[in-house]
Amino acid sequence: QQQVKQSPQSLIVQKGGIPIINCAYENTAFDYFPWYQQFPGKGPALLIAIRPDVSEKKEGRFTISFNKSAKQFSLHIMDSQPGDSATYFCAASMGSNYQLIWGAGTKLIIKP
Amino acid sequence: KAGVTQTPRYLIKTRGQQVTLSCSPISGHRSVSWYQQTPGQGLQFLFEYFSETQRNKGNFPGRFSGRQFSNSRSEMNVSTLELGDSALYLCASSALQGASYEQYFGPGTRLTVT
Numbered sequence: 450q451q452q453v454k455q456s457p458q459s460l461i462v463q464k465g466g467i468p469i470i471n472c473a474y475e476n477t478a479f480d481y482f483p484w485y486q487q488f489p490g491k492g493p494a495l496l497i498a499i500r501p502d503v504s505e506k507k508e509g510r511f512t513i514s515f516n517k518s519a520k521q522f523s524l525h526i527m528d529s530q531p532g533d534s535a536t537y538f539c540a541a542s543m544g545s546n547y548q549l550i551w552g553a554g555t556k557l558i559i560k561p
Numbered sequence: 562k563a564g565v566t567q568t569p570r571y572l573i574k575t576r577g578q579q580v581t582l583s584c585s586p587i588s589g590h591r592s593v594s595w596y597q598q599t600p601g602q603g604l605q606f607l608f609e610y611f612s613e614t615q616r617n618k619g620n621f622p623g624r625f626s627g628r629q630f631s632n633s634r635s636e637m638n639v640s641t642l643e644l645g646d647s648a649l650y651l652c653a654s655s656a657l658q659g660a661s662y663e664q665y666f667g668p669g670t671r672l673t674v675t
Contacts, residue, residue, distance in 0.1 A: 481661035492653075
């Protein structure tokens with residue numbers, strides 16, 4: 450029940466396309482859902498986060514869609530660029546619990 | 562604010578040796594978490610410290626240990642190194658933002674065990 454399942458494991462999209470990465474969770478007590486972006490040899494960087502009181506959040510070209518009833522959330526990257534090629538991780542936590550529960554990651558490649 | 566810093570950035574050790582990695586969190590952050598990341602793997606949680614106390618520990622052998630100092634800087638130690646310990650070790654500092662903790666990662670220490 451503590452797991453966060455992320456899919457797909459890898460994704461190749463043409464430049465300008467909209468890659469979509471999905472995550473699903475079981476624990477309804479989760480109330481904070483961040484996405485991280487990691488480039489090779491670097492630490493993950495917080496990209497965008499959402500709480501279950503909203504269904505969508507946009508920051509620049511990155512959008513999180515949240516479906517509370519389905520217990521799913523997804524990351525969309527608009528007008529994707531080769532520079533967006535990275536590994537993306539979703540995560541979840543509950544209340545003031547410091548510990549994030551991580552998805553397995555999605556390796557995204559944007560082809561020029 | 563300066564970000565999370567980790568030293569050293571790269572390290573090569575031999576099996577059986579021990580190693581100490583250091584992490585300086587973002588100023589004002591009192592929580593520090595450590596993760597192990599191996600190629601193609603996700604983030605494996607090692608442990609988390611808050612105000613010098615270990616609050617939680619992941620499923621790693623006792624060879625992995627850590628501590629936090631009064632200035633929130635943290636160290637992790639791995640004793641009797643094994644080849645399988647080769648990995649990127651990531652430190653993250655956290656602060657309560659509203660009702661949740663936001664984690665910010667350092668660049669990591671790349672440990673190679675030969």
